[in-house]
Amino acid sequence: MRNFIQAVFFINIPLLISGFFLPLAFLFASNAGAAGFITGEHQLSVKEKRAGEAYYRADSKWMIYQAEVADDNPFYQIFLKNIDSGAVQQVSPGNGKTTCAWVHPSQEKVLFSSTHDDAEAKTKMVAEIERRKSGEQKSYAWDYDEFYDIYETDFSGGNIRNLTKTLGYDAEASWSPDGKLIAFASNRRAYTEELSDEEAALFKANPSALIDIYIMDADGSNVKRLTHTKTYDGGPFFSPDGKRIVWRRFSENGREAEIFAMNIDGSDQKQITRLNVMSWAPFYHPSGKYIIFATNVHGHRNFELYIVDVDGKKEPVRVTDKEGFDGLPVFTPDGNYLTWTSDRTPEKKGLLFHGKWDHQKALESLSLK
Template sequence: MKRGHRYIVFTMAIFSLILIACTKKEVKPDLAFAGEKHLKNIRMLTNGGENAEAYFSFDESQLIYQSKHDSIKCDQIFIMNLDGSDKRMVSTGKGRTTCSYFLPGDQQIIYASTHGVDENCPPPPDFSRGYVWKVYSSYDLYIANADGSDPQPFLPSPGYDAEATVSPRGDKIVFTSQRNGDLDIYTVNIDGSGLKQLTHEIGYDGGAFFSWDGSKIVYRAYHPRTEEELKRYRKLLAEELIEPNNFQLFVMDADGSNKRQITHNDFANFAPFFHPDNKRIIFCSNMGTTESTQRDFNLWMINEDGTGLKQITFFKGFDGFPMFTHDGKKLVFASNRFNKKKGETNVFIADWVE
């Protein structure tokens, strides 16, 4: 072989090795677990801290979510692009916030915050009482511009007001309120008119989402059945606490009629969201866990009549707060999977495979 030919072959070999090395560097880790056949191309959008309840804007170009990370000691509301870029805080940075959502047109947002009562972080729940959630009476709803400016109270009242989501039709807001003394679901027109109480049974009703056609609402609930359960529920509520250990899922028509329970188990079922076919519901549950693994939650799917239960994710940790795009091609959810530190929760987005 001539010297020039040897040089060309050597150069091509070196180039091939460099190309292979670069290609290997670009290979992304598989963020799915065995059995997760409905999820493909999972991407992590946040990386560090506690990030959850990420919901699409109406044009599906952005996500609004709550986050606690670095120097931020209490959950605040953030917006980011679908690739995780351009993260920015849109709440006041004061108090504690939760449950944010875009309003139609994506020029305004709605969320719950305690900053109107106290600019400091309210005390966290006392887990020596067991696994409990705080329902701070200082939570009120606020509507602000999408850049976070000009936050204004929305339907303020004594007691807990939070968990607001918006109908895909753009006409109604649904939320949970303690304005009658108990935790019930209400709907209201976007402009604040036409407030209507939809649930009346003693107990917690919340986490509500509309179906894509706006005709139904899915929600989680705990209704004490015995005198002892009722006494405990009321005692905890007086201390701004609820126990999420036995939430069941319900579906009702958008006017509050035709209520029916669709899960019947002894576990915690929550964060339900309708598939765009308006017939299936994806949700989070610790079904099948034991006392030692009861905080392991996965995503499940069920028909809106309670049939066809199917497990979607298989992670030994937490997967929750799922939301589909309007075409059903993408799913966003929060998870502990592949976190850098124990206890961190991040936002993930995946392609949905039927």
């Protein structure tokens, strides 16, 4: 999954409480700004067992998201919702795992990652169902399945086309605003290139350590690697003008992550946050003036939404203040509403929430014009 699963994977790792690292003034200011950004918040998803990662087409007429629905598949599948009618259509094959969906800005097609071409996909589904039936308790973890590829399909879910066709974890993809480019995350080089002894050891211990940000043409050609680290770079999204990419970079020990931004050619890489905790799931406001993201600065099991200016010059400002998980925020294309994933439900399962966004308050809180 683009952001959520990776973050949940690390929730069970004991982390030092962020207050030891941050100035008290920052904590006080962030708490003071935690109310009033979102009004009329309500739960969008109802029937799903779990749901998250919702994204909108540029005209706001369609929303794509992932959800666990059917009893015969324990993994997420991809669903497309017509905003006007409320009609929902499954667009993924229904076999194997899927994640990281996106809607083309103008055409009637969608993007997602899937393992449905894995010969063992159904066997893995059955094994997971049996494990759950047995009552076995297992910490939730993403496995960076090497059979993940990036696919596009039309709104009916037909005419599925594999855009990557490369062994390794290819996921977390999104189209550029003009639909000509795709940014994504991949550890393909661990399968296609000769690794140094150090890299081989890193990959064996943690397959996410060799995940980098890549960019390619919308047809899957001209693939270019943009980041060159030995830590997990993932969750890339384009800026509203299509000139930059925002993403999150994990620390070498995997216990922290910070928000970064760069030009689409990989140049001018800048660190935006310096919170020394788990900060991830960044997404630009359509104005291009600030970024919203999730962070556990208030305790490693309590993820809250924050905003920060695009250059990282201002102190981040707190948006949500509910105990538990709030993450994967995305603005509607007009910037007037926010949709995010939260476990503020009686069952503590991640589902979609939605509310009116106060853009003017956001600008004022960051001292932006």
